[in-house]
Amino acid sequence: MNPLVLWFHKLGSPPYFYRFAGKWLPWLYALALICGAVGLYGALFTAPADYQQGDSFRIMYVHVPCAWMGLFAYLFMAANGFVGLVWRIKLSETLAMASAPVGAAFTFITLVTGSLWGKPTWGTWWTWDARLTSELVLLFLYFGVIGLYHAIEDRRQAARAAAFLALIGIVNLPIVHYSVIWWNTLHQAQTVSLVGPSKIAPSMLWPLLTLAFATHVYFFASVLARSRVALLELESGKDWVRALLPATETPHD
Amino acid sequence: MTDFFAMHGYAAYVWPSYALFAVVLLADALAPVFARRHVMRDLARRVRRAASRKTP
Numbered sequence: 001m002n003p004l005v006l007w008f009h010k011l012g013s014p015p016y017f018y019r020f021a022g023k024w025l026p027w028l029y030a031l032a033l034i035c036g037a038v039g040l041y042g043a044l045f046t047a048p049a050d051y052q053q054g055d056s057f058r059i060m061y062v063h064v065p066c067a068w069m070g071l072f073a074y075l076f077m078a079a080n081g082f083v084g085l086v087w088r089i090k091l092s093e094t095l096a097m098a099s100a101p102v103g104a105a106f107t108f109i110t111l112v113t114g115s116l117w118g119k120p121t122w123g124t125w126w127t128w129d130a131r132l133t134s135e136l137v138l139l140f141l142y143f144g145v146i147g148l149y150h151a152i153e154d155r156r157q158a159a160r161a162a163a164f165l166a167l168i169g170i171v172n173l174p175i176v177h178y179s180v181i182w183w184n185t186l187h188q189a190q191t192v193s194l195v196g197p198s199k200i201a202p203s204m205l206w207p208l209l210t211l212a213f214a215t216h217v218y219f220f221a222s223v224l225a226r227s228r229v230a231l232l233e234l235e236s237g238k239d240w241v242r243a244l245l246p247a248t249e250t251p252h253d
Numbered sequence: 254m255t256d257f258f259a260m261h262g263y264a265a266y267v268w269p270s271y272a273l274f275a276v277v278l279l280a281d282a283l284a285p286v287f288a289r290r291h292v293m294r295d296l297a298r299r300v301r302r303a304a305s306r307k308t309p
Binding site: 109113119232 | 262278281282288296
């Protein structure tokens with residue numbers, strides 16, 4: 001078999017994944033922390049104040065990366081949920097459920113920082129603008145997935161039910177993304193684009209991209225850490241988990 | 254420096270945003286640490302109980 005495919009198969013085994021994630025975690029946390037610190041320095045010190053919004057535009061540096069992460073985490077959750085539902089892969093179900101609280105945290109930050117930005121810029125904390133409303137629906141979808149997962153006793157059945165809900169909720173993602181184009185309301189349209197030039201000065205752009213990178217790395221670190229714990233719980237009867245207990249705790253006969 | 258902390262009048266909006274970002278992500282990073290401790294303690298207790306049942 002192709003070595004990459006073989007490795008992928010091996011990664012699906014909980015004890016192998018547990019060790020693999022444990023090895024990578026400190027590096028991911030360190031990378032996220034360093035990039036986050038550099039990005040925040042750029043955001044607060046080197047980026048010039050906006051000519052219209054003054055210093056309030058600096059909220060963008062936490063608001064926009066978190067907004068991107070809210071959508072990215074949902075896509076990651078739904079994709080893993082799909083794989084878990086179709087191929088019954090335990091690790092995919094675990095990864096899907098581990099990304100829900102992280103995505104919810106990012107979406108929550110997006111909504112609150114957006115509110116803090118809206119007050120000085122639009123003169124209101126909240127309005128039922130299309131982007132704001134669909135982002136709130138995204139947060140509720142995360143809550144629904146987390147709630148459903150915890151409402152069912154059997155962990156694997158719970159993960160599959162919640163993954164199914166996550167898949168239905170994917171319909172909200174294009175609504176969040178295109179809301180600023182489809183409905184012309186308060187929220188501004190995107191200034192940074194993957195295709196075509198961004199409408200933002202480079203001195204303002206680089207901290208944003210650095211922070212976006214840092215939050216992506218952080219997301220994967222958090223998902224790996226959460227998955228490790230979930231696998232310990234899921235496989236608590238297995239020998240590899242028993243072997244992790246301190247020696248004094250294991251029974252001797 | 255005072256200018257920096259005042260954010261030219263936007264301090265009340267900028268600083269809470271950055272604080273929320275830091276606090277929420279810190280809480281998210283600590284959650285698996287505590288969850289892991291809880292799971293391992295629970296598991297150790299179960300193993301101990303099973304062992305004491307086996308040796309009367």
